[in-house]
Amino acid sequence: MHGGGNGTLRVADQSYWNKPMASYLIRYHSNQLRSIVFAPDSKLHYSLYVDYAELMEYDPRLAHLIFTEPMKYLEQFDEAAIWANKIILGELGDNEKGVEKKFIHVRINVSGSPLECPETNPSIGRVRVKHRGILLTLKGTVIRSGSIKMHEGERLYMCEKCHNSFTVYPELEARNSITPPSVCPVRGSKPCGGKKFQYVDNSIVCHDYQEIKIQESTQVLGVGAIPRSIIVILKDDLVDMVKAGDDVVVTGILTAKWSPELNSVRCDLDPVLVANHVRRTNELKSEIDIPDDIVTKFKQFWINFKDEPLKGRNAILRGICPQVFGLFTVKLAVALTLIGGVQHVDASGTKVRGESHLLLVGDPGTGKSQFLKFAAKLSNRSVITTGLGSTSAGLTVTAVKDGGEWMLEAGALVLADGGLCCIDEFDSMRAHDRATIHEAMEQQTISVAKAGLVTTLSTKTTVFGATNPKGHYDPEQPLSVNTTLSGPLISRFDIVLVLLDTKNPEWDAVVSSHILSEAEPDRNRNDDDLANTWPVSTLKRYIHFLKENFRPVLTREAEIVISSYYQLQRKSATHNAARTTVRMLESLIRLAQAHARLMFRNEVTLVDAITAILCIESSMTTSAIVDCIGNALHSNFTENPDQEYAKQERLILQKLGSIDELSDINSMEH
Structure with a gap:
């Protein structure tokens, strides 16, 4: 509670500090002050953003006081801002019309300042009593947001004995309640000692509170x-x-408040942060720093493999989950899923997602969870969960009651917004969770109507699922029967790979020798040699760089091949009815764009279209074109991928009947 007892001290301090604070604001932030002056509404609260590093350069002592005693000096800074606002208002010309503002709040932005050290920027779990009362910065994800309330900011009382009035402020520790003092706090020549106070009407000042x-x-x-x-x-x-679901960096003052009164629960002081500045970092997800020399290394890598581009691509793919031998098809699928296509808006204004989804269906011990864990390492924002371990809240969103009020709490898909959500044991999800995941995967939103809270949350996330087949996998049956997943859910996955553990003696011999050699330490490894090994850190940077810098567009050749393949699949769609929907055409485009990005290009060529077709073919239970796809589990890296590709391209184009069309385009171009 702020009584009148320290009022004289505050005024003396104010006369000393208000001037330098106001002159600093006028000198460095006159543009912000002018825009506040010209805003029409005088009752609104306005933010004035101040950079802490800049303030420290201007007046180190003032900056230190704001850091050590923010409660007192931030209030004075606000008063100085209102004073500066009046000065700017007085300097306006005859033609300029401004409005005097009552509420201006100085918001201290500490990003890039010395305050970003571990002592003043601890993790939430390391917040202790020693941090109380200083300017603290915390990073985290918003998991719950309460409703907006109004609360009383101050109240005016008058002493019935000396007839002096004084202001009483709410106490946060006591749940924002305002209680008058026991003795009159007004200090004249001698204390009056009055104990009866009268509330002055119409003196309430209310604030928004959340x-x-x-x-x-x-x-x-x-x-x-x-x-x-x-x-x-x-x-x-x-x-x-x-x-x-938002990622935020909050700067504020750590204090405490009593926890809500609940039956048979002990009442404690809970730490709370009273925010002064809030910054959303959703758009600034580039936590990954990519120096110029790394970018140069990427460019040099592709110059070296200019004549054998697919050999270069395979060198990158070898870095994905290196502990698992072979599985070329799966590694390619994981890479394309993580890179993703380009989101675009169609003529009606509907957004068509750019994120791809991948489902691995396979027998136990085929390395599904290994890929899941590795993919999570490569994404700079990822959430791993299991189907059964996640309740509806764990996957989507739930309504929770806190202190008598309903709030929304975000689940895995919402927290993975802008990243990757890995769901193991995908088939063991509860029935009502499957209904919510449909919308999350295709429309990339989750609509909620729970406990009177009706809203939509963003889930712009890539879903990577893994599941075991139901009993023994029967190749004669459709995928939906083998996995107990519905057709609509399967159709939302761009690639569905089936890994069958068929007993193949040659394959077993090769795999066992690889696992045994992995157990021996490799002393000749050189992480800088990208032609052989891509370490996880480099792969992560490479994927991030591709997503930020490449927006591939389809060439005419790629369009013809993708269109022909889609039409062919629709004709023979009896066995794969769940997969051959319009979504498959969008999947082909996304995968072709992702492959173009992987190959460091900004246009989708014939190679990318054929590779996308091969990926989709691998995920079909019966092949429409290629008879030599075989089991994805036994797919291995070939010695000459470019020659191998040339054979596959010829074969696919013959089956599609697109050779004549493509040769016409080539002759026209030449």
């Missing part, structure tokens, strides 16, 4: 660590800035 809950990112935690969370209080202009 509580959100942020949780530390699972990426930064070790195995077995439980992610911790903390309540963040947003006031005035900060409310409704973030929603469940």
